Amino acid sequence: MTLIDRIASWAGFERRNDAADPSWSALAPNIGYCGAISARAAENLSAVAACSTVIATSLASIPALVYRRQGGNRIEAMGHPLYRITRQGVNEAMTWPDFVEHMLSSALLSGNGLAEIMRTTNGALAGFRFIPWGMVTVVQLASGRLAFDVADGRGGTRRLLPEEVLHLRDRTDGNGVGVSRLSRAADVISAVQATNGFARNFLENGGRPGGVIKSAQPLTQEQLELLRSQFHAKYSGTANAGRTLILDHGMEWTAAQISPEDAELLESRKFGVEEICRLFQVPPPLVQDYSHNTFTNSETAGRWFAMFTLAPWARKIEAEFARSVFSTGSGFELELDLSGFLRGDPTTRWNAHKIALEAGVLTANEVREIEGWNPKTEPASEQAE
Known part of the structure; x- marks a missing residue:
């Protein structure tokens, strides 16, 4: 540590170019991903993709309002730059709904959603730039705060400090970095993936043996190979479907009776959907699982979803904007209006x-x-x- 670094540490300051702790550097690129399955691979499971999508798109579709507190009243601040951003887009390439959807999907699947706060030369808010979490390495500064090294795609990196980013995160383990639900419940995701893999192989291999050929006489290895090759040539494949089977020498054909229900495959896959819905706190009817659905409980499920799934994430987003976008004591605040979901x-x-x-x-x-x-x-x- 140089003399300047020691002075900065003693004085409680931090420097943008503080050296990263090697343990953090090694861990950070994979934070939010479990060893069993990655966030990208998890979206191959339709229930994971559906749960993360319904949460992200629902919050992205609700009105975002900017208020200023004046005495005991709240007045809609239409002149604030954030008001313009929520209506005209966070940058030239991304609208506000797209931005919220990207941030929330990243937080749900990798545990963290990160965006750079863009400001004008005089410090006024100009927009946001979404940063995929896979491009981020988390480092800890001498002050104990986190910083984010972002890869530029050309071999270089640039460091962003906490006040320069919006950092939306799932529950942490005390180190300030969110941990993905895919990581916390890795066994659940792995089990569902294994069930889907079994189902895929089950179908690719015909689902079950079509039947069994029985012979009253023992067959030599040469006869077995000849029978197998002739049978596949004449009766296998779509072109030979429905052909009449002719057997001689006392051979008999017995159709196999193994079904997916007997293997409990269908029930296992249904239970896997419920497990993933439980993981993301999404009512199953919202991801097209109507096995326990009625007209009454589907309406209740929508309100339940708003109160217990969307509202906590909306509060996280509002609190993060209060921390990083609005200056302390400014009186401005962001509100995501959930009243439409709660109207009944x-x-x-x-x-x-x-x-x-x-x-x-x-x-x-x-x-x-x-x-x-x-x-x-x-x-x-x-x-x-």
Whole structure:
């Protein structure tokens, strides 16, 4: 350690070019990936892809609102740069919904979603640049904080400090880096992958033997080979499907009766979908598993999904924006509006509006605003009176 580094360490400062701890450098590229299956390979499992997609796209589709606190009130800050970004895009190549979907998918599958905060020369917010987690190496500075070395694809790297990035992460093990659910529940993912692999081989090999040829007389090895080659030549493949089988010398054909149900293959695959849904906290009907579905519980599942799956991730995103984008004490905040998911059916929603109107909690125009309609103006004659 140089004298400058010692002084910086004693004073509690940190330097962008602090040397990385070798243990962190070795670990970081694979953080969030388990030894059994990678995040990319896990998406070959339809339940994993469906669960991560329904969470990411659902949060990406809801309104993102920027507010400024003024006294005891909250006022929508339409002049804030983030307001423009949420509507016009985070950069020239990516819209706001695409950005949220990328960040959340990365956090769900690898444990971490990272984006660089882009600012103008005077420090104003200009946009965000999503960074795939596979391009990131995490290092620990002398101050104890994390820094992120990002590969540029040409053999070089550049270092980003915590205040220069949005870092969305799943639950950590205390080191500040998120750990993927695929890693925490590696046995579950491996078991489902093994079941799918067995099913694939089962189907590729015909699913089951078509039948068994029995002979009353013992056959020599040469006779067995001749029988096998003739049988495959005349009765195997799609071109020979349905041909009449002719046997001589007292031979008999017995059809095999092994089925996927007998091998418990179908039930194992159904259970695998439920296990992955449990891992991502997604109600099975939302990923097209209707085995236990009714009209009543499907509606309830949507509200459950909003309250217990989307709301925690929305709060994480809002808190991360408060940490890295908005300056302390500025009074600005980001809100991801989940009210659309929580409204319920139209009858219930409008009955709630009716109660609010009768109790004087809301006005007619406030109800119209909640529903996304313009205020209702009074006729000119009434205004004159």
